[in-house]
Amino acid sequence: MKIDILTIFPEMFKPFISESIVGRAVKENLVEINIHNIRDYSKDPHKKVDDYGYGGGKGMVLMPQPIFDAVDDLKTDDSIVILMTPQGEKYSQKKAYDLKDKKHLILICGHYEGFDERIRTLADAELSIGDYVLTGGELASMVITDSIVRLIPGVIKEESHLNESFNDGLLDYPVYTKPVSFRGMDVPEVLLSGHHANIDKYRYEESLKRTKARRPDLLEGENYE
Numbered sequence: 605m606k607i608d609i610l611t612i613f614p615e616m617f618k619p620f621i622s623e624s625i626v627g628r629a630v631k632e633n634l635v636e637i638n639i640h641n642i643r644d645y646s647k648d649p650h651k652k653v654d655d656y657g658y659g660g661g662k663g664m665v666l667m668p669q670p671i672f673d674a675v676d677d678l679k680t681d682d683s684i685v686i687l688m689t690p691q692g693e694k695y696s697q698k699k700a701y702d703l704k705d706k707k708h709l710i711l712i713c714g715h716y717e718g719f720d721e722r723i724r725t726l727a728d729a730e731l732s733i734g735d736y737v738l739t740g741g742e743l744a745s746m747v748i749t750d751s752i753v754r755l756i757p758g759v760i761k762e763e764s765h766l767n768e769s770f771n772d773g774l775l776d777y778p779v780y781t782k783p784v785s786f787r788g789m790d791v792p793e794v795l796l797s798g799h800h801a802n803i804d805k806y807r808y809e810e811s812l813k814r815t816k817a818r819r820p821d822l823l824e825g826e827n828y829e
C-alpha cells in the first residue's frame with residue numbers, strides 16, 4: 605500500500621513516519637508513505653497556497669490550484685482521494701478495515717479557516733476523526749494512517765487484532781503483567797490458572813461489562829449474552 609499525504613506542514617510528519625511501529629513498517633517496505641508539500645505545487649511567484657475568502661468574514665482559505673495540480677500528479681486508476689475535514693464522515697475501526705486493502709490513498713490535509721469548496725470535487729471521501737475542530741488535517745491524517753498501517757499484514761502480530769477493542773463490537777478486556785501483586789492490587793486468579801476455557805469466559809464477560817459501563821451505544825441493537 606502507498607499513502608501520499610498533501611500538507612502545508614510536512615515537518616510535522618518526520619517523527620511520525622520514522623518512529624515506532626509506523627516507522628518500522630516504512631523501513632521494512634510494508635507501506636510506502638510520502639509527504640508532499642502543497643506549496644511545491646503552487647504556480648504563484650511567491651509560492652502562495654492560500655488567500656482571503658470571497659465575501660469576507662473568514663480568514664485564509666486554501667486555494668484550489670496547488671491541490672488540484674498535486675492530485676493530478678499523484679493520482680492513478682488505483683487511487684482513493686480522501687479529504688480531512690470535521691465535516692466528513694466519522695472515522696471508525698470499520699473504516700480502517702475498509703481502507704487497509706486499498707492500493708493507494710491520497711490524504712489531503714485542510715488548513716487555516718478552510719479550503720476552497722471546489723477542492724471537495726477531487727475527493728472520493730471526506731473523513732472526520734471526531735466532533736472537534738483541529739487547526740488542520742495533519743493530525744487527522746496521521747490518526748487515519750496509523751490505524752490503517754497497523755492492520756497491514758506483517759506490521760504487528762496477527763493475534764493482536766483478534767481481541768482488540770471494536771473488532772467484535774466490544775471494548776477490550778483488562779490485561780495484566782508482572783508482578784502478581786502490586787500495591788495491594790492482585791492479578792485475577794483465573795488468569796494464573798492456565799485454564800484456557802475459563803480465561804476466555806472471564807475475558808468475554810469483562811469485555812461485555814466494560815462495554816456496558818463505558819460505551820453502551822456499541823451494544824444498541826446487538827444481542828450479547
Ligand code: ADE
Nearest residue numbers: 688689690732733738744
Ligand atoms: N480538520 C480539522 N478538524 C478535523 C477533524 N476533526 N477531522 C478531520 N480533519 C480535521
